[in-house]
Amino acid sequence: MNLYKPTIYAKDIFHINYKKLEENKIKLIIFDIDNTIAKTNEKYPTDKVVKLFKELKNNKFNLLILTNAIPHRAIRFKKYLDVDTYYLACKPSKLNYIRIIKKYKYKNEEIAAIGDQMLTDIKGANKVGITSILVDPISSRESLFTKLNRLKEKYLISKKKIIERGKYYE
Secondary structure, eight states: OOTTOOSEEESSGGGSOHHHHHHTTOOEEEEOOBTTTBOTTOSSOOHHHHHHHHHHHHTTOEEEEEOSSOHHHHHHHHHHHTOEEEOSOOTTOSHHHHHHHHHHTOOGGGEEEEESOIIIIIHHHHHTTOEEEEEOOSOSOOOHHHHHHHHHHHHHHHTSOSOOTTOOBO
């Protein structure tokens, strides 16, 4: 199994087929923050994101945030989205994924993780055997560390053909 290949590839969080996730018995959805649900310079989730989270909760999904972001940024999103949040997660480390699996008592096949980076979000989810969903980054503004990750990601896409950018699949 290629640790960098996502199970699903979607344009953004609004183009994911959540109905299909539900049909596939997904009960817990883990979201990344930066460039997945918000631009890196946004201090709060947009109304559109808040609405999506409310709809997903109404459809009986359990939601949480797992992010490498710093505490005050993550806690702000936790407050506005009313979800449990794990910050400074050190993705792709398995540690926090394992904590989440134990705490929420879901089987791996009942969990999906959504993020914009193959080297952190997708690799972390794949390492523990949960559904991994890659979305395109919503902004080009990124930290230096992320920019360095994007160089390796470009290699994986162009040379290893892990995915084809813009060719989405479920």
